[in-house]
Amino acid sequence: MARSLKFNIFRYNPQDPESTPHMESFVLEETDSMTLFIVLNRIREEQDPSLQFDFCCRAGICGSCGMVVNGRPSLACHTKTKDLPEEITLLPLPVFQLVGDLSVDTGSWFRELYDTVESWIHTKKAFDPTAKEERMENEVAEAIYELDRCVECGCCVAACGTARLRPDFLGAAGLNRVGRFLIDPRDERTEQDYYQIIGNDMGIFGCMGLLACEDVCPKHMPLQDQLGFLRKKMGITALKSFFTK
Amino acid sequence: MSVPLTANHKSLQCHRWDGVLDWAQMLSGAGLITFMWMHMILVASVVISPSVMNAIAGFFESTGLAQVGGPLIFLLFLAHFVLAARKIPFRLEGQKTIWEHAKLLHHTDTWLWVVQVVSAMIILVMGAIHMWVVLSDLPITALKSAARIQSGAWIFFYLLLLPLVELHVGIGLYRIAVKWGLAGRSDRKGLKRGENLLTLIFITIGVLTLIRFWFLKG
Ligand code: HEM
Numbered sequence: 438m439a440r441s442l443k444f445n446i447f448r449y450n451p452q453d454p455e456s457t458p459h460m461e462s463f464v465l466e467e468t469d470s471m472t473l474f475i476v477l478n479r480i481r482e483e484q485d486p487s488l489q490f491d492f493c494c495r496a497g498i499c500g501s502c503g504m505v506v507n508g509r510p511s512l513a514c515h516t517k518t519k520d521l522p523e524e525i526t527l528l529p530l531p532v533f534q535l536v537g538d539l540s541v542d543t544g545s546w547f548r549e550l551y552d553t554v555e556s557w558i559h560t561k562k563a564f565d566p567t568a569k570e571e572r573m574e575n576e577v578a579e580a581i582y583e584l585d586r587c588v589e590c591g592c593c594v595a596a597c598g599t600a601r602l603r604p605d606f607l608g609a610a611g612l613n614r615v616g617r618f619l620i621d622p623r624d625e626r627t628e629q630d631y632y633q634i635i636g637n638d639m640g641i642f643g644c645m646g647l648l649a650c651e652d653v654c655p656k657h658m659p660l661q662d663q664l665g666f667l668r669k670k671m672g673i674t675a676l677k678s679f680f681t682k
Numbered sequence: 683m684s685v686p687l688t689a690n691h692k693s694l695q696c697h698r699w700d701g702v703l704d705w706a707q708m709l710s711g712a713g714l715i716t717f718m719w720m721h722m723i724l725v726a727s728v729v730i731s732p733s734v735m736n737a738i739a740g741f742f743e744s745t746g747l748a749q750v751g752g753p754l755i756f757l758l759f760l761a762h763f764v765l766a767a768r769k770i771p772f773r774l775e776g777q778k779t780i781w782e783h784a785k786l787l788h789h790t791d792t793w794l795w796v797v798q799v800v801s802a803m804i805i806l807v808m809g810a811i812h813m814w815v816v817l818s819d820l821p822i823t824a825l826k827s828a829a830r831i832q833s834g835a836w837i838f839f840y841l842l843l844l845p846l847v848e849l850h851v852g853i854g855l856y857r858i859a860v861k862w863g864l865a866g867r868s869d870r871k872g873l874k875r876g877e878n879l880l881t882l883i884f885i886t887i888g889v890l891t892l893i894r895f896w897f898l899k900g
Pocket residue numbers: 645646707708710711712714715718759760762763766767769770798799802803805806809847850851853854855857858861
């Protein structure tokens with residue numbers, strides 16, 4: 438027999454002066470291979486057209502459907518109801534600005550982050566559009582690709598105790614981003630340059646190693662290893678410049 | 683087009699301090715753990731025989747290690763507190779945030795951090811009291827320790843301090859290993875199990891030691 442599922446959903450529309458933050462319940466019959474993507478769309482179609490939430494790819498690629506599912510930041514389109522109990526609580530991701538109900542603005546946050554960490558290849562070589570692309574070892578390309586898989590959903594940031602305490606913390610996604618350029622041979626930045634960006638408590642030394650980021654990342658990004666790598670690298674950079682100046 | 687920013691500046695002044703402080707925090711913690719292990723060897727030796735403990739204490743005494751090392755450890759203890767306290771939310775707002783966060787997330791490692799911070803604050807007070815009492819009444823002998831543990835409420839004091847310190851040490855070691863990349867993704871589970879086992883073993887040795895002191899009569 439199909440389960441009857443109860444969804445407690447956070448409701449608040451900051452645009453509407455009448456609106457106050459509250460929880461609202463919806464009941465839905467479970468269907469085969471039901472995901473939260475299907476649930477939320479059905480609620481919107483059948484019960485309340487004003488429900489706000491974000492979706493795009495519904496395949497775990499665009500990263501827009503991050504929300505807190507029974508306490509755990511997850512991608513709604515990736516979450517099957519059969520893995521959840523009968524009562525399910527949905528909250529918007531913390532840290533990010535609330536657009537309304539379950540919809541948050543991760544875009545502005547990531548944009549600002551990428552400005553801060555200068556998320557682009559820094560090179561003094563002039564770009565020659567007619568030249569052949571420079572070659573790179575396959576392992577290096579694969580390692581970079583591995584770190585580029587992040588879909589910017591913000592789950593790791595919402596799950597991070599440090600990010601909750603310090604609004605300026607770059608979060609695992611931001612640090613991972615820096616790590617991606619650090620191993621890119623085309624980027625001419627030195628370790629000192631990277632130290633400028635993440636060698637502080639806003640960056641890698643702020644991370645307290647709670648590893649919630651590692652545990653919630655829906656793309657299973659190697660965040661623990663990445664954070665350990667960066668701390669070691671930046672720690673050594675700090676010591677080097679401490680003893681040479 | 684790429685717009686080089688940091689790469690264009692020749693010699694940017696580095697904020698070395700955050701990195702150095704992070705090292706200092708880790709090393710102060712590791713130093714205290716090393717001390718705690720030596721401390722465990724000293725006091726647990728009473729289980730074998732009070733005279734073994736007296737011999738070890740006598741060695742520390744006659745070489746001056748107790749008189750000089752004791753206060754140094756106390757300084758290290760304070761230094762570690764000051765360094766680690768940079769991460770503790772002392773304002774109610776932050777405490778509420780992290781508490782709500784931990785409750786919502788159901789995530790073991792996040793709770794472990796809360797345990798680490800709460801145990802730390804209690805260790806700060808109780809550890810200071812313990813060190814004061816011991817260091818102001820040198821030399822250390824098995825009989826004096828036994829007399830203290832048998833008097834008043836001291837047994838409860840130590841029965842509380844012991845598990846708090848062992849928890850803090852166990853979590854601290856685990857955290858150093860994951861933060862500094864000494865343990866990778868695949869090692870994490872085993873590391874945690876090892877850490878729990880170690881904590882349990884140390885608490886057991888500690889309780890045995892306290893029991894021995896409780897029944898040790900002059
Ligand atoms: C004065 C009392 C103490 C306080 C207030 C304190 C506080 C803390 C705090 C808040 C942390 C977490 C730091 C972080 O996550 O970055 C920590 C870590 C640690 N503590 Fe303590 N602690 C105290 C005493 C001790 C003692 C007595 C020991 C050892 C016997 C110890 C060993 C450690 C270790 C190894 C770490 C991990 C360091 C790291 O992650 O870098 N602490 N301490």
